[in-house]
Amino acid sequence: MGVVTVRRVMGIETEYGLLGVGNPAANPMVMSAQLITAYANEGMPGSARARWDYQDEDPLRDARGFRLDRAEADPSLLTDDPQRPAPEGDLHRVTLRRRPGPQPEPATVANVILPNGARYYVDHAHPEYSSPEVTTPRDAVLWDRAGEQVLLRSSRLLAQIAGMPEIALYKNNTDGKGASYGTHENYLVERAVPFEDIVAALTPFLVTRPVICGAGRVGRGQRSEAGGYQLSQRADFIEAEVGLETTLRRPIINTRDEPHAESSRYRRLHVIVGDANQLEVSTYLKVGTTALLLWLLERRGLPMELAALRLADPVRAAQEVSHDLTLTRRLDLEDGRRMTALEIQRTYCEVLTEAVQHAAGGEAAAPDPAAEQTADVLARWADVLTRLGDDPASCAREVEWVAKLRVLEAMRRRDGLGWDAPRLAALDLQWSDLRPERSIYSRLVAADAVERLVSEDEVAAAVLHPPQDTRAYFRGEAVRRYPGAVAAASWDAIIFDIDGAPALQRVPMTDPLRGTRAHVGELLDAHPDPGTLLATLTARPPGPQT
Amino acid sequence: MSPRQFDQRHPHPRPDDDSAPPPAGSGAQARDTEVDSLLEEIDDVLETNAESFVRGFVQKGGQ
Known part of the structure; x- marks a missing residue:
């Protein structure tokens, strides 16, 4: 390896x-x-x-080192x-x-x-x-x-x-009526990484990550109180920065820490803010970029450039990112800067690309699927971020919220529908219906409108x-x-x-x-x-x- | 709908790709034509009574 x-x-x-x-x-x-x-x-x-x-x-x-009392x-x-x-x-x-x-x-x-x-x-x-x-x-x-x-x-x-x-x-995460259910990613992380570094590095990353892998959602607010579209299924259900709970007051960083492994060596990072994805490239980028960031924390600690991305109000920022289809909204950073989600993601992508190049050094590239995927994840990440900046619609083969928005907008245009039209909400739900004969995603697969990674x-x-x-x-x-x-x-x-x-x-x-x-x-x-x-x-x- | 081979994915060819980077808008028009034909297939599978389907889609909360 x-x-x-x-x-x-x-x-x-x-x-x-x-x-x-x-x-x-x-x-x-x-x-x-x-x-x-x-x-x-x-x-x-x-x-x-x-x-x-x-x-x-x-x-x-x-993960913070104490144990919730069972009675509480x-x-x-x-x-x-x-x-x-x-x-x-x-x-x-x-x-x-x-x-x-x-x-x-x-x-x-x-x-x-x-x-x-x-x-x-x-x-x-x-x-x-x-x-x-x-x-x-x-x-x-x-x-x-x-x-x-x-x-x-x-x-x-x-x-x-x-x-x-x-x-x-x-395979979705909300009924649009106040209920949400999760798609959780689990990553084994060396316990030597200070938990504060994980929180500092992961918070701005996870808040902005929906731009590359959000599944898209019709409706805004936990109960779809406002019409419209947003990047993420989960963003409106995020209510805390750090916490143990997963069913209420859901946090950006979940501290559940059952490593299911030697707990002196490892913790399990339980990421609960992600969406269930149909698009394979969205899942691939979601876990690939997150795994790379964890690699950096284990090998090099928290770089200054990433520590400086601390958001003034991460919970509010999660919703701002999800509700901004133009990808131009600026988020307030604690140091007074204002950056878009794309700029923040680009910073992560650049820091990780440089760290990977540095670590590779003169090492001969042995044939290794993980090394190939490392290079592939970085290349795709940079490419998607560039195209999201230039022409977001060009990412419809890879980025799920873009793919879904594309057909919703087409239907709106053709039928003159407002965002509160039931047909759009039905399309959103049926997007993730597992039955191929009812699934909207399956129509896109059949038309070769989305990229596949596995046969x-x-x-x-x-x-x-x-x-x-x-x-x-x-x-x-x-x-x-x-x-x-x-x-x-x-x-x-x-x-x-x-x-x-x-x-x-x-x-x-x-x-x-x-x-x-x-x-x-x-x-x-x-x-x-x-x-x-x-x-x-x-x-x-x-x-x-x- | 054969899946693309894992090692042949760069660059990402699209049927409507122009050789030069198009100004935002012209590529978008080609894509619109593609998506309009997709809409007809979507019409075929979309619930006929969308309103009652959406109203009936009530889940219990989970994690």
Whole structure:
């Protein structure tokens, strides 16, 4: 691996909007469980129906170093088992757990681990797909698209079952009536980076990032109180600068700090302000540019030029950026300067381009997909920023808010519509409908009006198979290869239930870059039987991470 | 609709690209023609009763 790289452990979690077809009043929690149950029963034949293991989840841990008292937490934050506040486990050893007594097979499944290493579950009132851990922006795009196929197939399978509803799914972030649901990016970051530097570097970056990757939205204000269009689905729901909560008073920088990895080495940066994207280049630039900025903070610290971009009022600026279709509005900086979102993004792009060139030095460019993508992300970023300045409409193949605005404006022009016309709001919603026959985005794909980065064949393979270069490989392969023997799994452990063994055996996967195909591929091939696999693992510590 | 190869993406060719950088406006006109034909396909899939569809699209809040 070269020194210059977008390579980073990351993943995207998406809560999907859902609607009962012909029955908009149908209960979303029930429908979410129906979708996941249908997929668990019919969508992954041969794979284990392993449940999610909550032992290491701790959503109340705060990156600033303190822990929210459980009694003070909003109930919606308690995504782990409220009865059991995540104990610290042994990081390296296979441990034993008492096997629970025989339990009836549950009628509905709220939580399932997919053979591609993803987690698919009911989160509040939405079905959520948490992608497997990937290491490059392109793989983030690929396994994000795989999630769409998992959701779409769930609704197709469900509709075939007598008495079950037809459910439409939407990859967006708001209903335009006050409700928002998230698309969260997760980045593993070295804990040595001071959290203040992350806040300082990320805040102006995330506030202005929608110019390159916002999904676009019809309506302004949380309840679309004002007509019009804006760059971002999420901006009007941002209400704080820094904070732990994700469901109310949503912050620009979320401090949830469950690294799902060795917490002495890593934190997990949980970015909650981004939009769900249909355009692949938008997702690619979204995670690629963010990963590069984190690389800079880890390698070089916070450069002066970026520290100087501190905004006077970041929350207000987030809305100003999103509401300014001309990209010319100037934001107040704390030092008195006034800069446009494009100028701020250009500063980040220039600083990172220079840092990457400097770090590359005279190093021969070894063929490395991460290094190629680093160069590609920087080139595209600079190119998109230039064209957004000269002629924003020229970015309609790559930048989602531009692509959506283009068809909305055309419809407005043709039909003489004002921004409050229901047809425009319907177009916005249907933009992200997962059903190809109803999706506006699919019309653009069919007309070759948007750029694609991954092929349909690659997406189909990513539904069934995990990334090969993270621990998601071991998780996904275990679920696929040992269907009867995986009792439960989480991001950082798999619990095996081996016939004849006196107890459950928990295999930790503390390091996200272990358990890869290179590490365990041969071992898995050598052990079609899970019993001998576990015997081998326990015979040579530390677990599968050798 | 074959996806572009990952390593062949630069520069970004568009059907309406002129060789010289066009003044803002002329490229935009070509794009308008392209999008107008797209609109006809969009008409075919758009909910016929847009108003009731939009009114019925109510979600619970999430993260």
